[in-house]
Amino acid sequence: MEFAELIKTPRVDGVVLHRPFLPTVEGTLCLTGHHLILSSRQDNTEELWLLHSNIDSIEKRFVGSLGSIIVKCKDLRVIQLDIPGMEECLNIASSIEALSTLDSVSLMYPFFYRPMFEVIEDGWNSFLPEDAFKDLESMTDEWRLSEVNKDFSVCPSYPPLVAVPKDIDDETLRKVATFRHGGRFPVLSYYHKKNGMVMMRAGQPLTGTNGRRCKEDEKLINATLRPGKRGYIIDTRTINVAQQAKARGGGIESEANYPQWRRIHKAIERSNVLQESLIKLVEACNDQSHNMDRWLSKLEASNWQTHVKEILTTACLAAQCIDREGASVLVHGTEGTDTTLQVTSLAQIILDPSCRTIRGFQGLVEREWLQAGHPFQQRCAQSAYSNSKPRQEAPVFLLFLDCVWQILRQFPCSFEFSESYLVLLFEHAYASQFGTFLGNSAAERAKLSLPEKTVSLWSWVNRHQEIERLTNPLFEANSLVIWPSVAPQSLLLWEGVFLRWNRSSKCLDEAYEEMVHIIEYNKELQNKVNSLRRQLAQLETEDPLLQTP
């Protein structure tokens, strides 16, 4: 067994675990193929179970023969293990390093994990494109489900089934795919029931320096316009970046060829810049020696909040075009797998109440992120502590979750889920026992046979106990469009993620409990009132004496 070779010392006694704001625990440290386990072997004390894949980096320190390993996790937690014995310490450290950086996906824990709960509903089948399309069909007949990509040959990052305008045949789609980055021809992302407007997404057009055009592409996106109406193309790059892309074969939709469309450029940062931003932010949050000025200047220098504002602003713009201007929208950046998805998914949170439910949000993540080909495995391979040079890592999904949290903060009663749901998704996107976020596209997931070999996160979440834990007690269905404020004064640092391990949350948790208590008490009273009313009403009907003479 391969893992056994990597584990030089499987067990050490007398290890002391230090965690911020929690008492230290002394116990036995065990390494398994996928976990680091610390158990005090006493009742009532917590055991630590840490997935190796959750470990972002480790540091070793020695004082005499006492070694310490500082474990920095992808969920931003930092813990310290004091290990007696230099050799043991070195062995443990090198084992952890090896086990946390396994290259092969098929060695990941989800392939070994067996659920300890009864799977009532298989999450792998919960959000099939054909089901989503049925809902669409009930609203409009202008779209069809195309199988042109069923073997992933037209667009490797698209799912086998995509929704396209009804009048566009598969042959046209194949041609359009050659004109769009990564073969990502324009597909339907969202249909706004209120006015029939749509949001589409795609990769950039491959116009190149000589201004190549593609009649089929024009035909496709024009097919989504109502007669006499104009649409908006939201390009998530600045005009300069977009122009420069021409030199590498990319480009923009020129006004001459797309006269019915107005192009708007909005700058959203991507890739390396975001990863650096995350690293700087986490560094600022973890340094407790800062004075006020230094903290604020570090926070500013990280630019994280700027990214949040940029993304939210662009999403609001897209939503505004659809809802207020009554226009259709096409969103793309370069590849159409990162910034594009942030915008299209957030716009749906703003516009569509069903995306603000627990299940609806899963559907959104499934549709707009997993099926839409956001390369989770590449983006989430490292988090803020990794020492290795970032390759394709970027906290694109975390930024999306942060933006959702900002909207949740501003509309605390309009979401069925609470903050912990967002935190949970963040954790599982980076390290998980479930297969949901493995792979980079539908094609890769199919190749890995994830639905057959692993358990879906949704199977676990959609159980009564979990749903209850993630439900927002303040939720009151709100069927309206919710417009968040994007003023810097309205946007906050997401403490639940970035300060989660740096503060004691006891006081806040207790206040939350109190809130839940107030809400439950209120409900209980209402129930009692109702039952008494019923009782009285019953007495009344049963005794004619009490009827009005």
Next chain:
Amino acid sequence: MCLQVEQVRLLDRFSNKSTNGTLYLTATHLIFVESSSNNLTSTSHSLVGNISKLSLTTTGCPLVIQCRNFRVVHFVVQRERDCHDIYSSLLRLLRPVSYEELYAFSYNPKQNDQQREEGWQLIDLGAEFERMGVPCDQWQLTDVNRDYKVCETYPRDLYVPITASKPIIVGSSKFRSKGRFPVLTYFYQEKKAAVCRCSQPLSGFSARCLEDESMLQAISKANHNSRFVYVMDTRPKLNALANRAAGKGYENEDNYSNIRFQFVGIENIHVMRTSLQKLLEVIGTRSLSMGDYLEGLESSGWLRHIKAIVDAAIFLAKAVTVEGASVLVHCSDGWDRTAQVCSLGALLMDPYYRTIKGFMVLIEKDWISFGHKFADRCDQLDGDPKEVSPIFTQFLECVWQLSEQFPQAFEFSEWFLLQIHEHVHSCQYGNFLGNNQRQREELQLRERTHSLWAYLLSEKQNYLNPFYSPAYCEAHPVLEPSTLPYHFKFWRNMYHQFDRSMHPRQSILKTILTLRENSHKRFCTLIELLCLLTLVLLFFQRLHQLGVTPLTTSDPPAHPPTRDQRTNSNSLPPRPDSLILGAPVNHKDVQGQDDEDEQDEVGEEAVESTDMERTVEGSSGTESRKQSYGELEGTYNNELAKEEPAVVSLEFGVARMTC
């Protein structure tokens, strides 16, 4: 005098939205009435901080008014002459020369003299010192300042160590700036440790005063738990050094036995004033970028100052509660930074000050009675602009920052803080007028104006923090906040209180308060229904006793009731069906539903409906809230809640039966 200008546009500060309406200028208020909705916005002249006329545009003449509650209104008046009229009239009304012209002297909330008098008696500082356990074997009340002869900015009643004789007090006061000698402000009974306050000593480079040294000695001796007294100079060391050249300065540790001297570095009023100005400038920018916002927040230094004050208060609280040492706090004159640190320190140590009433007492004690110069700092009269400074605002903000860390420790919500802030500047109530107690007595404020505390207590319901837990306070009497920088946040609801577009569109606080009220109403309904049920059952029983109708519901009477029985049933006072269907509480539930619907609309028409919410948060929404309680309120109390409902309902039922 009343000026009326039609066709005035009110512009939103951060968007391009505007509303049309009519502007009225009365002797006390500036009032804007929206023509479309008749919504009314009024601002008392005392709240107006700054007014400027911008250059004429094609649409009219713009007039920008900045208020002390951080409201900024931007009017566009069609005709330049009207604009000029408003401008010049406002300038005249803005800062009166004498106190008598302030709103408080004309404000009349339709109360008789007795009610007003009662309002002023709500807070009794003598009782407050008794609550702390003073006078005691070590501390006594001195009458040395009965006639404001020793220190005219101190109150009449002062508490000093029993060993501090009159000559010592008088001698010490002569050695202290403005005669503000060391006196007791808080007594921590558990450790018999005292918090005292004073102003800087007139030590210069070498001067000393034996009486002052004895005074500190006396404070030290009054506490057996500690061999020394902390002397906290709340100024930065540099400032204190500079003061020496002017014959002032700080205590020389060589001259005073048993003191531990400590600088804590809170900046002076001028730095604070500039800091707030910078902050307001930054956050007032339209389309502000995140980078500029954070940079501005940093360069304004505002949060740094807030943190410095909290840090000092924590130092004080720790010295007293952990070490059991007494602490003497001073700054220069002992009425700004000293007030901030003493009051905040006491708030950390004593849960009483975190209640609504206790917080009023705290402000009355450390701010009003000890002579924080409210008139100068809040610019009540036409005075020196260099004396204006947001010292009290900072104190309120520190309290807010603490309440964010300890959501369960405070009986009041931030609405209470905002309301106090509003009225410190509105000059509608007498409490904060003038600079010290002596001046207030001369102005006869107790006879001629009303007390804010009475008003706030009458509105208490609106200011409650639903998460407050007395049990929590019992378990954590002393708060130990963290002052890591990220725990200090920008207080949006203060500085953007009136910029609705910035606020969360749904408020957790408001939702929970509404829920609590619903629970209350539902509880009343429950009692009512139980009564009714008992009543009905008793009625059945009675009929049964008369041998007319069987009680069993499963076996309805086969024959129609006789005339006699009908009369009998007619004589029953309440008609059950009407009570069930038309029960007032039922109706209220429906109302509650409406409210929630309204809130939902927030999403769509965000700005309009938050408008309504904000007014509720302010003050005016309270009436409707109170009304909806109905007559049942009187019967509701906590004891009742614990009693067996059946007993209550039975009594109620019997009462109804006999009448």
